[in-house]
Amino acid sequence: MSASLLVRKLCAGYGPMRVLHDVDLEVPGGELTTIVGPNGAGKSTLLRAISGIIPRAGEVLFEGAPLPDRPSAIVSRGLAQVPEGRQLFAQMTVLENLELGGYLVSRPERAERLTRVLNLFPRLAERRRQLAGTMSGGEQQMLAVGRALMGKPKLLMLDEPSLGLAPKMVDELLAIVRRIRDEGVTVLLVEQNVAKALAMAQSAYVLERGAVVMKGAARSLLGSEELRASYLGTDARLEH
């Protein structure tokens, strides 16, 4: 049984400013769920609230049990986040970044995870001694995903992984995300590339001004006139 996430009436914000209003979300175990929406809709805030970086109100159940508030406790439950803008330790090597990702797992397990991640991202294996800050955007994003995988997550949350990447790199990265899902990890993907995200996800949510305005099977949303008009442009072709 893969890990599922259930969010009920989640509210969060920054200081006095409330960004999220009663958001309900269901991420079935083993599936890939995507959240799309315009800039400033609160997508990143939602992920930050779930992973405990900012305070939240409401109910968050992970594998049927309430999720703790502290980020380190949340990570140890098996939730990993790849934050927007990658957030690497620029002054550390690729290997050191990966090892920090495996902070919570035991030493032998960390070595085993490291081998798996380096197999998944051969490019990182080549550059393991390089400082993370000196790599290209795509390589850094791969490192960010690899680092999150080091902690043996049951649920992986990705915040706009394709941001600022070359199209070829986006395809490569999203293929890896799909592979991670196929290996049994539940994935929650926030994306600005709506067509690509909907094409690979099972279910999808559309977030606008801090509230869910549309939800359903990704395929049917992809066919929805309303969504296509707002996000894909009227002439958008379906990608498969």
Place this chain on the structure above:
Amino acid sequence: MSRSTLTRMRGVPRALTLTVVAGALLAVLPWLLSDFMLSLALSCLMFAALAVSWSMFCGPTHYLSLATSAFFGLGAYVTAWGLESMPYGLTVLAGGLVGAAFAALIGVAVLHLRGAYFAVITFGLTELVLHSITYVEKTMFETAGRIISDAPENAVIYWTVLGITVLAVATAILVRASRLGFALAGIGGDEERAQTLGVNARRAKVLAFSLSAFFPGALGAAMAVRWTYIEPMSVFNPFIGFQTVLIAMVGGAQTLLGPIVSSVFFSLLTEFLRLRFPYAFLLVLGILLVVLVLYLPGGLASLFVRRARPHA
């Protein structure tokens, strides 16, 4: 920059063996050296232990603590108050524990501050402890200072300080290779990021800060017997804290060997300047600090690290 922890782990038994062997070799010095040379060696060891323990926490996290004098002075007062009722070795242990306990206490209160704020508040806390002890001594015991009688022999003090130094270096080696060292490096890189990877930043910081304060506390207790008269102004001397920071930064607080080498260099230099230029020596030290911070922010060790990794 430090190497990966996996490769670091491999060097640990060797580094520990080297530390113990060096300690054993240095243990014969009391039979070889004159009293003056032995006190110089003592001063080198003391600053080596202070700089290594300071770097243990402040090196990876990039915190700048000026509280070393507070831990040192508290340790010295443990000896001043306890030496009549306790054996010397026990006062040293107690001094270390008091230093660690005090660091844990202030760590919980102020470790969320960063940069200049943390430096200023640790300096302020040192002053606060100084004046609190002065006040307690004056009102409760009606005394301004304390005379220490039956101090142990110089050789015993030397071996004690040597023991603390070996322990400090061994602890630093183990911390660097441990999960705690891992967490500290992550916190130094970016605390929020480290937290999202599962690091309990608050606990790691308080633990490491407290651990690193054991050594100045123990050193204060061990060194107190060298002065026959103890008063707050002399044992809470901010110069000890500044000198520690200076040595660690000049040596390279990211490394282990840097602070050790630079403590020997600085202790000898300080002694030389004090003898040759009794009035201007602090001035010369100050200028040296300014020049080094401006032109070699990574410390002397960065020269060698850069050479070892030209591609980085």
